Amino acid sequence: MSQSGTPVKPSRSEFLQVRGLRYHVRHWGNPDAPLLFMLHGWMDVSASFQFMVDAMQGDWHVVAPDWRGFGLTERTHSDSYWFPDYLADLEAVIEHYAGDAAIDLVGHSMGGNVATLYAGVRPQRIRRLVNLEGLGLPSAKPEQAPGRFAQWMDEVKNRPLMRGYDTLDEVAARLQKNNARLSDERAAFLSQHWAAKDEAGLWQILGDPAHKQVSPILYRVDEMTACWSRITAPVLWIEAKDSDIWRFFGQHALMREEIDRRIAFIPKAQVEFIGDAGHMLHHDQPERLAQMIESFLAQPA
Numbered sequence: 001m002s003q004s005g006t007p008v009k010p011s012r013s014e015f016l017q018v019r020g021l022r023y024h025v026r027h028w029g030n031p032d033a034p035l036l037f038m039l040h041g042w043m044d045v046s047a048s049f050q051f052m053v054d055a056m057q058g059d060w061h062v063v064a065p066d067w068r069g070f071g072l073t074e075r076t077h078s079d080s081y082w083f084p085d086y087l088a089d090l091e092a093v094i095e096h097y098a099g100d101a102a103i104d105l106v107g108h109s110m111g112g113n114v115a116t117l118y119a120g121v122r123p124q125r126i127r128r129l130v131n132l133e134g135l136g137l138p139s140a141k142p143e144q145a146p147g148r149f150a151q152w153m154d155e156v157k158n159r160p161l162m163r164g165y166d167t168l169d170e171v172a173a174r175l176q177k178n179n180a181r182l183s184d185e186r187a188a189f190l191s192q193h194w195a196a197k198d199e200a201g202l203w204q205i206l207g208d209p210a211h212k213q214v215s216p217i218l219y220r221v222d223e224m225t226a227c228w229s230r231i232t233a234p235v236l237w238i239e240a241k242d243s244d245i246w247r248f249f250g251q252h253a254l255m256r257e258e259i260d261r262r263i264a265f266i267p268k269a270q271v272e273f274i275g276d277a278g279h280m281l282h283h284d285q286p287e288r289l290a291q292m293i294e295s296f297l298a299q300p301a
Contacts (some may be wrong), residue, residue, distance in 0.1 A: 029062055038108075047071070068085065132234075241260075241274065
């Protein structure tokens with residue numbers, strides 16, 4: 001991104017019908033160049049990868065969808081979002097652009113979780129995989145089920161709301177509150193893609209509030225690692241040294257030992273760390289991250 005906040009590599013938008021929803025897909029680069037798919041995280045959008053794409057040196061056709069209920073992709077017509085839907089949505093997008101060919105796939109946070117699960121469920125579809133802090137969640141216990149179902153039903157009846165903002169500057173300030181490393185120029189760019197004006201003139205975050213509802217389905221780490229163990233592609237696992245993702249795990253925060261235990265299920269994993277970066281490492285260190293990803297993708301099979 002230039003000093004003025006203008007993207008070095010402009011993106012273009014396309015809309016597809018994906019499993020009954022109008023899906024927004026963002027593209028960068030030459031359509032005839034090698035495909036590279038990028039998957040954003042929770043409460044984020046595809047434009048979030050702009051800084052990293054700008055820093056990439058190779059000739060790539062980057063394809064980055066907005067997940068259902070995020071960005072410019074249509075919201076669901078039900079009360080909730082189910083994680084397996086992301087897998088099926090991803091497969092539909094991959095088949096549309098790549099047919100049966102094995103692809104290179106990058107996923108951040110929730111997108112990293114989807115990408116890594118998909119790589120184990122459809123190992124033949126992935127050539128190389130990059131996981132950016134897609135750690136999964138703490139494992140739930142069966143005795144949590146009654147309370148979780150009750151909480152979910154309560155939240156369905158009283159759906160969460162998200163506040164609106166008077167100006168884009170306020171949206172940018174909200175982004176910088178989440179990430180103090182985010183420059184004014186980058187925050188201003190992201191705010192234009194992270195929010196849109198409603199009929200009342202307020203800027204609303206482009207994320208369905210239903211994403212904030214608790215899931216009634218308990219998270220089972222053993223099922224996740226069973227999928228990870230079937231991955232045949234080389235995997236580059238990248239974490240930020242100053243990540244604050246732990247705050248989402250409460251008192252059951254994942255410890256280093258548990259993260260390493262999970263990574264050990266991936267047959268061919270290369271683990272790297274990026275300094276002076278938090279969970280939004282593609283915003284904090286896009287140049288370093290782009291270099292690491294391109295070096296990994298260029299390795300011989």
